[in-house]
Amino acid sequence: MTELDLRLLQYFTVVARHGNVGRAAAELRVAQPSLSRQMQRLESQVGARLLDRSARGSALTAAGKVLLSHAEELLRAAERAVIEARATTEPDRLVVGHTGNLVVTPVVRELRRRHPEAEIRTVAVTGPVADGLLAGRVDAVIARLPLPDDGLCLDRLHDEPRALVVPVGHRLAGRTSVELADFVDEPLARYGDPTVDAWWRVDPRPDGSRAPDGPLVGALGNKFELVAAGEALLVLPQRPTSTGFRDDLVAVPIRDVPPTPVVLATRSGPPSPLVAEARALARELLVH
Template structure:
């Protein structure tokens, strides 16, 4: 029953722009993740605010923060995007019952498991797509991928997560760094070394080991949104970084040193809780069989 007010025809693309900006709290970083220009993002957010008739963000010289209306709209926006993605995915699944899309992050290799499923199901459409680490979980929940191979940390609510293998966490340094060539180092050895930060708090806690075991905060460091920028800072001697020991193709101007007393990282397979498709079950078996640290 209508309340007399005109219906609002929301543009889902603008809603998605808002959610990314709300997570980043910074127009430049959000624009970079969305692969659009900062002025364009500003215009799109203003368009969304005009559609809703409310102001969603307050812009400041240091970034942006959500208004009270923005705080209310954010979880609704996420739910709206998720519902739209689920509707589209279920519709496609009805027309393409033999489709599986596997997402993967960073330099993780999924080819052996994907090929195994494809070879056993020649009529199926089995694809692999690379995902930015900061958007991988949402891609899974929004049905843009059906399975995800990624490194922890990863928020697990709504997901089923299986550890495939462990890999050590090591220290990446420039070739001319004072610690280069050491057999191993401890956290005390890098107590004053800057480490790059990312916008994700859980990721910072895990990969910067922040706080340290004795409760001290990890030293500060420059903010980055891309792994390539982090490695550039390390190569330039402006920081050191804790990275996965299984990282492939490390830059030739960098080296790694073992970190003592640090628990290993984990490479995992994540799927949506409750998904029971035959192809997904087959991929899960193939991942446990073929995707290892060797």
Template sequence: MPDAGSDSGLSPVDLDLRVVRYFVAVAEYGHFGRAAAALHMTQPSLSRQIRGLEKQLGAMLLLRTSQGSRLTDPGQAFLIHARTMLATAARAAAHTRAAAAPHTITIGYTTNLVIGAAVRELRRRHPDAEVTTRHLPWNGAHPAVTEHVVDIALTRLPTPAEGVEIEVIYQEPRALLLSREHRLASRDDVELADIADEIMPRVSDPVWDAFWRIDPRPDGRPAPDGPVLDDAADLFDYLTAGDAVLIVPADSRVPDLQPELTTIPLRDVSPGQVALMHRTDESSSLVRDFGDCARELLEPGEPSPRRR
């Protein structure tokens, strides 16, 4: 009966991942001397390790030349699997570390999102866990998750998806943020046609900018361009001047902090989405449980009452 870990009854081979890493280094540098220096070992020792790997596999992997080294056909074939083996080993180590320390979690949340109810429930379910939270900039969730600053984050979409898993938790209507002195400020609601020619400030993230400015518009026209303003204070100052508008989540709390500004429901546009994000293939029990708490307890906030 074949080993449960083998493919189609093939004989198992005990490969030393350290030597596999040595081989990948030589393949990538194309030179034994440069690879040895990068690996902080001597060239003769590296050569012995590679010869031992070739003997174990029964194939020459590298041709030594006067200019350096190059892969043979068997070497090219093995390189594909060698990289996969090293990546799999790294993921296995990360998963093991996460499982070994399930009592610590850092939860991120971006501007104007509220996670208090879900955090309190997570702490109730795991009274011995160390649960910390971290406020992130509007576009800070993806780098914070991928760079291990936080373990999971609640954020608005769109956002980069490389290296992360994203799950939409709820949708929220969109509204128009504008000065109380703007010509539309007295309206009960507006449609996209009402702001067809209104200038909107931009942000440097092109995907986010296109979604929140609705650019291009449904008729194919580009949204009128305004200045690029990534800083919130600069953005609010620009809107307060009264000559521009901005599309925001309907429950934006900005008018509570900036009384010169107000929001008006925007009726004929698709809603925004709020989502959880965590690293791909890396999820501790606390990350999974916080996801459950978020799905159960988090929902769109109520828009701030309009003050005439």
């Protein structure tokens, strides 16, 4: 069986990304001659030359390209294996994440009551939910779909209707509800993630047509500014009140689009006792 040092494999992915051993060594905080020797060791383990070295840098050989195509998945699989192995123990620590305006407090409060000796923390998750879970930075996250299901376990809790956010003076602001046809030609603010963007802008539409593109903005507050300025509209979860955002905006329910599922996302595989209990409590306390 071929022996492969995962540390060398990680070094290799950094060298491949930079195309230069010197820059890779600076990122990895190792000496350049040492990193060059490590790459030679990896080539010896693989049994093939992986890098074409020249004064201009280090380019991947055909063998190097093949190895790189598998290396990142191998590293992720190793990380998941360690996380799942740790989950079989009796941990006294749990990190619960929340996104948007979703509330996970009832679950956390009950866990703390049942396990006063455990360290149970909550954090706001601003980056990709899957990345935080698979990297072990959080153990459970309440979030809205769409989310990738590869490597995740998703417990569906409830659904949220979607609403169209428009400026107060907009032609649709006084409506009690709207349909897609009512704003078919209106540009909608876009999200950076293609899957998330397609869901919230309903793109493509049921008839196959594409949603008009609006500005690409990362921060939610900036999207509100765009809507208030009349540059784009926005589709978001419907809030309990008719506005729910700010005084110069109105949220109008959309009748003919499916609601957005709210889930508790955890890593797939055997859960730790605290994670299993958090999932059960979420199904008990957050389903409505």
